[in-house]
Amino acid sequence: MKYAVGSSEGDFEPGSDNKVLKNKLGITSEQDMVDAEDYLLFQLYEYVFDAEKNYEALNFQDIQKWHRLWLGNIYDWAGEIRTVNMSKGGFQFAGAPHIPKQIESFEQGYLSKFADLGNYSEEALIRFLTESHIEFILVHPFREGNGRISRLLLDVMVTQAGFEPLDYTLMEQHKEYYFKSIQAGVGQDYQPLNRLMADIFNQSNLQGAI
DSSP states (O other): OOEEEOSGGGOBOTTSTTOSBOOTTOOOOHHHHHHHHHHHHHHHHHHHTOTTOOOSOOOHHHHHHHHHHHHTTTOTTTTSOOOSOEEETTEEOOOGGGHHHHHHHHHHHTGGGGGGGGGSOHHHHHHHHHHHHHHHHHHOOSSSOHHHHHHHHHHHHHHHTTOOOOOOHHHHHTHHHHHHHHHHGGGTOOHHHHHHHHHHHHHHHHHHHO
16 A cells, blocks of 8 residues: 655656656666665664674664665665655554654653663563554654664664564564554554564564574
């Protein structure tokens, strides 16, 4: 399902039949763009999880840096906060004028607690991952790639707590449930996604222990 965007950030690459966003590489094929973004995302994971890196704290500038490193060779606006309103399936994400304030709240409510995650119980950690993921997706700070960057953030958080990165197969298999769970988060109903997140966490760490 494509995003509805109301400005030039929604411009498409000429020759792409309005299917590929305007990009630096002149890519017009959807599959070629998927392949390029996936390859660069793999490189980003290698960078972020370099054994020599030790994230003692996180702020939103770190997330912007990840986004820029990932998509900077493809899109002019990589790493920049979106300036357009966006919706998906009739569901409206945070209005562009409100994003800076919501990012500030996200930093205070979640990123500021990063250093303490190793002290959380598994139940508390899963709840934290759930809430932080929902709030990030509702803000939807970037023009593209919010879901994938949010998963990277989850992996950084869960490894900070001493556990394995997450296997998102269940999330992919239950996309409709996942999307409805995100919508429920508007009213701070985190339970639907918390159930899915618990299954993802338990499955991922069971696999990691084998």
